[in-house]
Amino acid sequence: MRIGSSRLKILVFFFIPVLVLFGIGLVFGPLGSSFLGTTPPGIFQVPRPTVELPAEPVFHVGHFSITNTLLASWLTIIVLLVLSLFLTHKMKLIPGKRQAMAEAIVEGLLNFVESVAGKKHARMLFSGVATIFIYVISNAYIALLPFFGSIGVIEHDGKFAPLFRAANTDVNVPLSIAIMSFIFVESWGMRAVGVFHYLSEFINVRQMVEGLKELLKGKIGQGVMNIVFGFINLFVGVLEIFSHLIRMLSFTFRLFGNMTAGEILILVSSFLIPLVFTIPFYGLELLIGLIQALIFSGLTLVFATIAVSPHEETE
Amino acid sequence: MGGFASLGVNLPLLVVFVINFIVLFVLLRLFLYKPVMKMLDERAKRTKESMELAEATKKEFEQAKVEVQKQIEKGRQEAQSIISQAMQVGERLKEESRQEATKQAQVIVDRTRAELETERDKIVGDLRREFVDIAISAAGKVIKETLDKEKHHKLIEETLQESVVLKKS
Numbered sequence: 402m403r404i405g406s407s408r409l410k411i412l413v414f415f416f417i418p419v420l421v422l423f424g425i426g427l428v429f430g431p432l433g434s435s436f437l438g439t440t441p442p443g444i445f446q447v448p449r450p451t452v453e454l455p456a457e458p459v460f461h462v463g464h465f466s467i468t469n470t471l472l473a474s475w476l477t478i479i480v481l482l483v484l485s486l487f488l489t490h491k492m493k494l495i496p497g498k499r500q501a502m503a504e505a506i507v508e509g510l511l512n513f514v515e516s517v518a519g520k521k522h523a524r525m526l527f528s529g530v531a532t533i534f535i536y537v538i539s540n541a542y543i544a545l546l547p548f549f550g551s552i553g554v555i556e557h558d559g560k561f562a563p564l565f566r567a568a569n570t571d572v573n574v575p576l577s578i579a580i581m582s583f584i585f586v587e588s589w590g591m592r593a594v595g596v597f598h599y600l601s602e603f604i605n606v607r608q609m610v611e612g613l614k615e616l617l618k619g620k621i622g623q624g625v626m627n628i629v630f631g632f633i634n635l636f637v638g639v640l641e642i643f644s645h646l647i648r649m650l651s652f653t654f655r656l657f658g659n660m661t662a663g664e665i666l667i668l669v670s671s672f673l674i675p676l677v678f679t680i681p682f683y684g685l686e687l688l689i690g691l692i693q694a695l696i697f698s699g700l701t702l703v704f705a706t707i708a709v710s711p712h713e714e715t716e
Numbered sequence: 717m718g719g720f721a722s723l724g725v726n727l728p729l730l731v732v733f734v735i736n737f738i739v740l741f742v743l744l745r746l747f748l749y750k751p752v753m754k755m756l757d758e759r760a761k762r763t764k765e766s767m768e769l770a771e772a773t774k775k776e777f778e779q780a781k782v783e784v785q786k787q788i789e790k791g792r793q794e795a796q797s798i799i800s801q802a803m804q805v806g807e808r809l810k811e812e813s814r815q816e817a818t819k820q821a822q823v824i825v826d827r828t829r830a831e832l833e834t835e836r837d838k839i840v841g842d843l844r845r846e847f848v849d850i851a852i853s854a855a856g857k858v859i860k861e862t863l864d865k866e867k868h869h870k871l872i873e874e875t876l877q878e879s880v881v882l883k884k885s
Contacts, residue, residue, distance in 0.1 A: 455724025465728055474733065478740045485748035492755050494762065500755070507752040528749055532741045572723045577733035581741075657723075 419677050426676035433674075450668040454661070456571040457562035459554060469563055470571035473549070477539045477568060510534060517699075518706045522593060526705050529585040533578060534698035540568040541660060541690025545683055550668075569660035569693075572653065579652035582701040583645065590708030598711070603642050605634040648704065652697060659693050848872050 427433050458466030488503035496504055510531040515523040543549070544567030553563035568574045591599045601607070609631025616624030663686045671679040852868050 454722065455726070456729070465732075468729065471729065471732060471736075474736050478736060478743070481740065482743050482747065485744060489748060489751045492751055494755070494759060496755075503748065503752050504756060507749060508756060511753075511756075528741065528745050531749065532737075532744050535744065536737065536740055571729075571733075572725055573730045573733050576725065577730055577737055580730075580734060581737050 422676045423674070423678060426674045426678055430675045431673055450665075450672045451560075452665055452668070454572070456566060456573070457560075459562060459564060468571065469553070469566040470568045470574060473544065473565045474540065474568040474574060476565065477536065477543050480543065481535065481539055506535075507531070513699075514702060517702050518709070522589075522706070522709045525589060525592070526585075526702060526709070529581075529589075530698045530702045530705070533582060533701055534694045536578065537569065537656065537697050538690055538694035540574065541693065542687070544568070544570075544660075544664075545686055545690075550664075567660060567664055569656055570664050572657045575653040575656035575660075576649070578656070578697065579649040582652060582697070582704075583649050586701065586704045586708050587645070589705050593709035594711045599708070603638045605638045606631065608634055648700075652700070656693055656697060659689055663689050844876070848876075 428437070456468035456470040458468050459472060460467045485503070488499045490499065492500055511523065511527055514527045514530050518526050544565075549565045549567060550563045552565070553561055555561055587599075608627050612624045612627025612629075612631055614624075615627060618624075663682075667679055667682050667686065670682050848869060851872060852865065855868075
């Protein structure tokens with residue numbers, strides 16, 4: 402009987418209000434009013450959502466304009482700094498709750514890196530991969546807070562510019578992370594296998610030089626063969642360079658596209674049916690934020706693992 | 717590059733974001749990764765050490781147990797040997813005292829016998845002398861003749877000696 406009454410309470414105090422709010426939103430929101438031809442009451446007249454791909458500037462410092470995404474990323478950094486200082490405040494051998502949380506985060510990420518890259522290189526790769534993961538997921542989650550996109554300034558031309566906007570939806574942010582990921586991967590590769598050995602994968606002239614030598618010695622047939630294969634090697638090296646550069650673009654647009662799409666999805670869903678309809682999409686965004694952070698850091702980790710493992714010398 | 721510009725790619729902003737990322741990287745490294753990693757390593761080290769210590773203590777305990785067992789065994793053996801020694805000594809003492817007693821008893825018996833013999837001899841001699849005196853006086857009375865007492869005495873003695881010889885033979 403007790404269980405039954407508590408279930409009844411949940412039904413009465415949670416599901417019924419949610420259903421009522423959903424119904425009100427459906428009927429009086431822009432979707433319902435356009436179908437039914439009613440004029441909604443004043444509080445339901447939602448401004449038409451506008452999608453701005455470039456980040457809107459909020460302040461100007463000299464020639465440089467500080468955009469809302471930049472503010473959001475600074476907020477992320479401050480929150481992360483405060484959080485990490487708070488979690489690692491008084492470290493003890495027997496951890497308290499806060500320290501246990503910090504250790505769970507770090508150890509979880511470290512295990513993730515170790516499981517892909519192996520114990521030997523895990524410590525070197527860890528900082529970069531973990532920072533990418535934490536930065537991406539924090540940017541995504543902080544952007545779900547209510548003051549994002551709602552509080553802002555009206556610019557001179559009457560356009561509304563929110564004070565904070567999800568940092569991941571500014572193409573510069575994914576691009577900057579992708580550039581850092583590229584730099585990380587290349588520098589780790591050079592550190593692990595040596596600069597010349599690492600670069601020889603991209604500019605592979607060994608076989609061509611061999612062929613030229615043989616040509617000078619008079620072995621025409623073998624020399625020509627080696628020169629032809631040398632050209633192929635050079636071409637493969639160029640492809641390799643391009644594949645490394647293209648990775649940056651795919652990184653950038655994967656994160657940018659997913660996050661922007663999520664943002665637009667929330668915007669549109671809260672416009673079409675106001676009030677509670679948008680809540681499930683927030684849940685979806687939580688999942689997408691985690692997945693994107695995992696993909697970004699995971700792919701960086703995989704590329705780094707490939708870069709740090711010495712490639713075979715093809716004879 | 718018009719497409720990129722309309723997406724919002726902007727070089728100064730990009731540079732600022734890269735710097736942002738580097739700042740975050742350095743901060744997280746300093747305040748999150750380094751201390752936590754240090755703690756994790758420290759704990760792993762401590763765990764290893766205490767495991768080793770436990771192992772060593774266990775081994776020591778085993779050794780001590782064996783040692784104690786050995787000591788107990790040794791003590792038992794010693795006690796056994798002491799007991800058996802004591803029993804031997806007791807046995808010996810008993811034997812000695814018995815022999816002593818026997819000897820003393822023998823001595824007493826011998827002495828007593830000797831005393832008895834001398835007493836008897838003395839008594840026999842006295843008796844003999846008495847008898848001789850009585851016999852002489854009796855004989856004197858009978859024959860009313862006073863015989864030389866010395867001579868007489870000798871005579872009787874001889875007679876007695878003869879009779880003893882006769883008895884013997």
